[in-house]
Amino acid sequence: MNGDVELPENVALAWGLRDRPSRGPKRSLSLDQVVAAGIQIAQAEGLTAVSMSRVASELGVATMSLYRYVPTKHDLLDLMVDTAFGPPPHPRGADEGWRPALARWGEGNVAALRRQPWMRHVPISGPPINPNQVRWLEYGLVALRGTGLRASERISTIMLVSGYARSWATLTADIVEAAARTGQTPEQVGLRYWQHLAVLTAPGPYPAIHELLGEGEEYDDDVDLEWRFGLDRILDGVAAMIDARAAASSQ
Amino acid sequence: MNGDVELPENVALAWGLRDRPSRGPKRSLSLDQVVAAGIQIAQAEGLTAVSMSRVASELGVATMSLYRYVPTKHDLLDLMVDTAFGPPPHPRGADEGWRPALARWGEGNVAALRRQPWMRHVPISGPPINPNQVRWLEYGLVALRGTGLRASERISTIMLVSGYARSWATLTADIVEAAARTGQTPEQVGLRYWQHLAVLTAPGPYPAIHELLGEGEEYDDDVDLEWRFGLDRILDGVAAMIDARAAASSQ
DNA sequence: CCTAATCTGCGTATGGCATACGCTTATCTG
DNA sequence: CAGATAAGCGTATGCCATACGCAGATTAGG
Structure with missing residues (x-):
């Protein structure tokens, strides 16, 4: 068979x-x-x-x-x-909601990439097919069980979270590595970036960037807060769809 | 200065x-x-x-x-x-809401990567600093003007959308390329993947994957619908935050 | 107008890299 | 014990990025 x-x-x-x-x-x-x-x-x-x-x-x-x-x-x-990458974190508990389970799953992605930063440089060769990748897929799907999402929607949601985890881990690791290379702290590297941006956009028509720089809020950023921000937006969006479905079907 | x-x-x-x-x-x-x-x-x-x-x-x-x-x-x-990558699509119009503007911006990302698929193999070297990258950043920020989002939140939102665009464009382009390499259609490559997954997970404890495969809905997928699904979840999540802020400040 | 400084194009060389091919030798099957 | 098979690997091919330094072009300053 x-x-x-x-x-x-x-x-x-x-x-x-x-x-x-x-x-x-x-x-x-x-x-x-x-x-x-x-x-x-x-x-x-x-x-x-x-x-x-x-x-x-x-x-x-x-x-x-x-x-x-x-x-x-x-x-x-x-x-x-x-x-x-190793195996995924422990799966959704019996009385655990989809949201904390999926959040843990996303955090696990980031944690793995932070533990072994070289992995971000290995180009993705296709959909997940190797043993641990499939285990991650399984646990991600388990987190979304009973949500009323269709098969393709569950897949898309998982892709969304893992893609975000990867891109976020990549960006932060790049900064850490650039800092190590130049003997600076990651904060200094971030600061430099905004300074360079300010210099380059000064003569041109970049009102939104100038506005951004003018707010002066971008230096004291806690990276984990930034990660959570994006994750929470994704989960909020997924929650909105799940809730709408549930409301429609119970009515 | x-x-x-x-x-x-x-x-x-x-x-x-x-x-x-x-x-x-x-x-x-x-x-x-x-x-x-x-x-x-x-x-x-x-x-x-x-x-x-x-x-x-x-x-x-x-x-x-x-x-x-x-x-x-x-x-x-x-x-x-x-x-x-070229310049971004035209910026948010005077009477355009943040949501359609940001959606167009995301679509533009995907369109660029689809036009020149080789770009996905160039590793990201850091935050956007080159001329067109900065223009894209500017237009993304313009889309989020007046939403009440803080500076770091606007940045995170843009990262979220562009990261999703990149990971989605990468996955689909990989499939198209694998198809071209093996003389198959992309649909056949997708089908093969699910078949392989079925064979590999058959002996093991993968209930959620089996459930997924059992739904039999995953073959007739329209790729653009899948892209829109993820984008809409992101935008819904961002909208929820913007609306909550607006409600709180007007009260 | 000339000379010294400076930059361009590029020939050569170094030290890598993945991997195709085929040989020798160890091991197992019948 | 003979034939089949596979393991380890030496050698070779054809790539690659780029360090270095030279010859000739161009210009600035006197």
């Missing part, structure tokens, strides 16, 4: 569905070791330090040996992301 | 603020020509085809000559994105 759909090589690999051959020498490594070595390098020295030869030397094998474990470097990166 | 803030080299470059030296030979190219050549290659053959030597040969110059125009390849990519 399952057999009539062929899984792509990289997917089968991620799910551990490759049947081991019985002939030939034993492998001296496991796929997990290769993936772990990649993650360790990425975490310690950044994604740019992850090359096939670097991973191989970390494991004490020759570069080309890795290709017995992984079809391409990109597949390795996908596996690294799936492993480093 | 402006002079006490030094602009980084790449920013000055993007804004055309480099004072031309008077000594030395005339340049045979302009920065715009270099950027245009890069865009043309990216559009025709994808971002991976854009190398310094490829751009140079397109222009009939030697590779190293480009470095007289651009400090690094990454700066070139940033300039390419800023130029290819």
